[in-house]
Amino acid sequence: MIDSETFRSVLGRFASGVTIVTARDDAGTDHGMTVSAFCSLSLEPPMVLVCIDHAASMHELLLQHPRFGVSILSSEQEGFSRRFATEDAERFDGIAYSRGECGVVLLNEAVAHLECEVSQHHDAGDHTIFLARVERAEPREGGRPLLYYRGGYAQLER
Ligand SMILES: Cc1cc2nc3c(=O)[nH]c(=O)nc-3n(C[C@H](O)[C@H](O)[C@H](O)COP(=O)(O)O)c2cc1C
Numbered sequence: 001m002i003d004s005e006t007f008r009s010v011l012g013r014f015a016s017g018v019t020i021v022t023a024r025d026d027a028g029t030d031h032g033m034t035v036s037a038f039c040s041l042s043l044e045p046p047m048v049l050v051c052i053d054h055a056a057s058m059h060e061l062l063l064q065h066p067r068f069g070v071s072i073l074s075s076e077q078e079g080f081s082r083r084f085a086t087e088d089a090e091r092f093d094g095i096a097y098s099r100g101e102c103g104v105v106l107l108n109e110a111v112a113h114l115e116c117e118v119s120q121h122h123d124a125g126d127h128t129i130f131l132a133r134v135e136r137a138e139p140r141e142g143g144r145p146l147l148y149y150r151g152g153y154a155q156l157e158r
Pocket residue numbers: 018032033034035036037038051052053055056057058081082084085086087088148
């Protein structure tokens with residue numbers, strides 16, 4: 001049986017990008033959280049997946065409201081990654097964003113935006129895997145991605 005420290009240490013060696021996943025509740029209030037467990041899934045049809053902790057407030061929201069936005073953070077947006085993972089933070093205060101066609105927040109200066117709709121979800125351990133169709137996707141030219149590696153932030157050198 002693998003202990004959780006070793007598990008974290010091993011999986012932390014898999015470098016990833018960082019995203020902010022956003023959705024809206026019934027009252028039209030915006031919610032967002034930092035997610036690195038984001039993955040390309042299918043080209044035809046275009047699909048992605050995100051893995052969300054059962055304990056995260058976004059978990060219940062995505063079960064009820066299948067539309068969500070993904071902002072892939074740029075290297076200048078490390079602060080957003082921290083803020084959207086901090087409890088009680090006023091996550092959208094003072095942040096520049098636009099809205100996607102389905103109304104979700106898309107953060108300005110992200111390296112890319114996606115608008116997605118959950119098509120399936122599967123319970124897996126303490127997370128749920130949300131599989132989603134990509135309805136819209138837009139890259140920003142020139143942006144450099146924020147990376148997450150071994151519990152810290154990094155940037156590409158090239
Ligand atoms: C770099 C980074 C990546 C994260 N990736 C995920 C993730 O993929 N899935 C997840 O459920 N939580 C992830 N988290 C943790 C959530 O962002 C954090 O628990 C957040 O506060 C949950 O939202 P809530 O406070 O509204 O419940 C990550 C945090 C950081 C800093």
